[in-house]
Amino acid sequence: MIAPTTARTANPWVRGALALCAGGAQAASLAWPGSGQPLWWLQLASIAVLAWLVRPPVPWRQAARYGGIFATTWLAGTFWWLFISMHTYGGLAAPLAVLAVLALAGFLASYYAGALALFAQLAPRQHRGLTALAFGSVWLLAELARGTWWTGFPWGASGYAHVDGPLAALARTVGVYGIGFVTAAVGMLMVQTQRTDLHRLRAWLLGLALLGGLGLLHWQRDCAIDLCASTSAPQPPPITLALLQGNIPQDEKFQPGSGVPLALRWYARALKSAQADLVIAPETAIPLLPQQLLPGYLEGLEQHYRSGAQAALLGIPLGDMRQGYTNSVIGWQLGQQTAYRYDKHHLVPFGEFIPPLFKWFTEMMNIPLGDFNRGALAQLPMHWRGQRIAPNICYEDLFGEELAARFAHPTQAPTIFVNFSNIAWFGDSLAIDQHLHISRMRALEFERPMVRATNTGATAVIDHRGKVTYQVPRLTRTILTAQVQGRDGPPTPYAFWAARWGLWPLWAGATLVLLLAWRTQRSATRPSLAG
Structure with missing residues (x-):
C-alpha cells in the first residue's frame, strides 16, 4: 500500500x-x-x-x-x-x-x-x-x-x-x-x-x-x-448618446504631423455634428493641452454646447509644469458657466506615474510617459437631464471598491457610469474584450448602466443588468448613437458596504x-x- x-x-x-x-x-x-x-x-x-x-x-x-x-x-x-x-x-x-x-x-x-x-x-x-x-x-x-x-x-x-x-x-x-x-x-x-x-x-x-x-x-x-x-418611484427618463470612436492609430496619436491634426479635425467635426442629448469623446481624444491648441479651438466647442440643448464630455489632458498634469474629462452644458471637470484618481503604474527606482526602465521605451497628479477619490458627478453621470478613465473601472465610494451620499450617487478609454496601446488583442467584461461586472455590482467611449474599442452601452445593448465594431472610425436608461434608487448591498x-x-x-x-x-x- x-x-x-x-x-x-x-x-x-x-x-x-x-x-x-x-x-x-x-x-x-x-x-x-x-x-x-x-x-x-x-x-x-x-x-x-x-x-x-x-x-x-x-x-x-x-x-x-x-x-x-x-x-x-x-x-x-x-x-x-x-x-x-x-x-x-x-x-x-x-x-x-x-x-x-x-x-x-x-x-x-x-x-x-x-x-x-x-x-x-x-x-x-x-x-x-x-x-x-x-x-x-x-x-x-x-x-x-x-x-x-x-x-x-x-x-x-x-x-x-x-x-x-x-x-x-x-x-x-x-x-x-x-x-x-x-x-x-x-x-x-x-x-x-x-x-x-x-x-x-x-x-x-x-x-x-x-x-x-x-x-x-x-x-x-x-x-x-x-x-x-415597475413599482418603484419613476426613474429618470432615458437620454440619447453619441459615442465617438476616433480610431486614431496609437503610433500616430501623439505625432504632430499625422495623428494630432487628424484627431483635432475629426473630433471637432463629430462633436459639432453629432445629434444626441449627450456627446462623449474618449480618453485623450484631444491629445494636446488646452494651451497647445490653436486659439479658439476649445472655446468654439465650449460655445457650441453652452448655447444649445446638448451636453458633451471630452477626454483631454490638463495642467502645466508648475501645477502638474492630470488625465481629465471636461464637460459642457447649457446654463453651466463653469466647465465640469473630472481628474483621474487611480493612475497606471509606468504609464501615468513612474514607481521609485524604475525610471531606468521607462527611459528604454519610446512612449510619452509622465508623472500625473491624482484626482480625488469620490468626485461629484455631472448633472444632466435628471441623470448623475459619473466618469471613470481607462482601468479605473477595475477598482469597484473605488467606484463604490461614490454611493456614500445618496443624493450624489451615480445613475450612469461612463468609462473613457484608449487601449490602442494593446492593438487588436483580447485586452479589448477583457476590458468590456470588466465594465459589465461593474454594471452587475452596482446595477447601474456603464457607457464606454473608446479610441479603438470596445465602444458600447451596457445596461444595469450587465448586458451589452449597443456596440460598434472595433478599429473603425465611427459614431455610436444609442439610448441609455439611468438607474436611481437604493444602492446594491455591494455598493452599500463597499x-x-x-x-x-x-x-x-x-x-x-x-x-x-x-x-x-x-x-x-x-x-x-x-x-
Whole structure:
C-alpha cells in the first residue's frame, strides 16, 4: 500500500504540466481567443484542477510550486498584450518585453504561491467543508493582495469569467472578489479525496446543486429588477448618446504631423455634428493641452454646447509644469458657466506615474510617459437631464471598491457610469474584450448602466443588468448613437458596504475562516490525554 504523501508527490512533472495547462485554461476562460467571450465553466474546471493538485495532505512546498506555476501561466496568458505596448509602440527589444511580462506575472503569482503554501499548513484534513472554505479564503486573500498592494493590478481576476454565468447573481452582494471565493470553494469541495464513490457523488451533486441554485437566483434577480422598476418611484427618463470612436492609430496619436491634426479635425467635426442629448469623446481624444491648441479651438466647442440643448464630455489632458498634469474629462452644458471637470484618481503604474527606482526602465521605451497628479477619490458627478453621470478613465473601472465610494451620499450617487478609454496601446488583442467584461461586472455590482467611449474599442452601452445593448465594431472610425436608461434608487448591498468599508469586510471574513481552520486543525492534531 502506497502512503498518501508518497502517492500525492508522485509524477511531479506531470502535476506541474497539469498546473501549467490549468493556468492557461484560466486565462482563456476570461475571454476565449477568437470569440472574446467569457467561459464560466472553464474557469471553474481550471480552479478545480488546481484544487485537486493542492488538496490535503500536500506538503506546503509543493502547494506553493503548483500555485506559482498555475498563476504565472494564467496571468501571463491574460495580459500578454503588454508585450505589444512595450515592443510595438515602446520600441523595447522583444526579448526584454517578454521578460518584463513574465517578471510581472511571476511577481503577482507569488501572492498565490504564498497563499497556497499557507493553505497546506492550515487546512483541516478531517473537515471537508471547512477545507473548501479555507481554500476559497486563501484564494480570496491572494486576489485582494494583487488588487490592492503596490497600487493594485487586478486585471483578469477569476470572477470576471462569470459575468454571463450563474454566479453573476452574487455580484450585487459580494462583488467580483466574492465570486472568486465561491468558485475556489466549490472547486475544492468537488475534488477532495473521499472514502467511497458515494461520497464523491454526493460532493459533485452538492456542487452542481449550488450552481443550479445560483443560476435560478440569477434569473430571479433579473425578474426582481424589472418588478422593482415597475413599482418603484419613476426613474429618470432615458437620454440619447453619441459615442465617438476616433480610431486614431496609437503610433500616430501623439505625432504632430499625422495623428494630432487628424484627431483635432475629426473630433471637432463629430462633436459639432453629432445629434444626441449627450456627446462623449474618449480618453485623450484631444491629445494636446488646452494651451497647445490653436486659439479658439476649445472655446468654439465650449460655445457650441453652452448655447444649445446638448451636453458633451471630452477626454483631454490638463495642467502645466508648475501645477502638474492630470488625465481629465471636461464637460459642457447649457446654463453651466463653469466647465465640469473630472481628474483621474487611480493612475497606471509606468504609464501615468513612474514607481521609485524604475525610471531606468521607462527611459528604454519610446512612449510619452509622465508623472500625473491624482484626482480625488469620490468626485461629484455631472448633472444632466435628471441623470448623475459619473466618469471613470481607462482601468479605473477595475477598482469597484473605488467606484463604490461614490454611493456614500445618496443624493450624489451615480445613475450612469461612463468609462473613457484608449487601449490602442494593446492593438487588436483580447485586452479589448477583457476590458468590456470588466465594465459589465461593474454594471452587475452596482446595477447601474456603464457607457464606454473608446479610441479603438470596445465602444458600447451596457445596461444595469450587465448586458451589452449597443456596440460598434472595433478599429473603425465611427459614431455610436444609442439610448441609455439611468438607474436611481437604493444602492446594491455591494455598493452599500463597499462605500463605507472598502474591501475590509472581505479581508476580515477570509482571515476569520483561516483562524477557524487553524484552530480546528490544531484541535484535531493535539495529543489525547486519555490513556
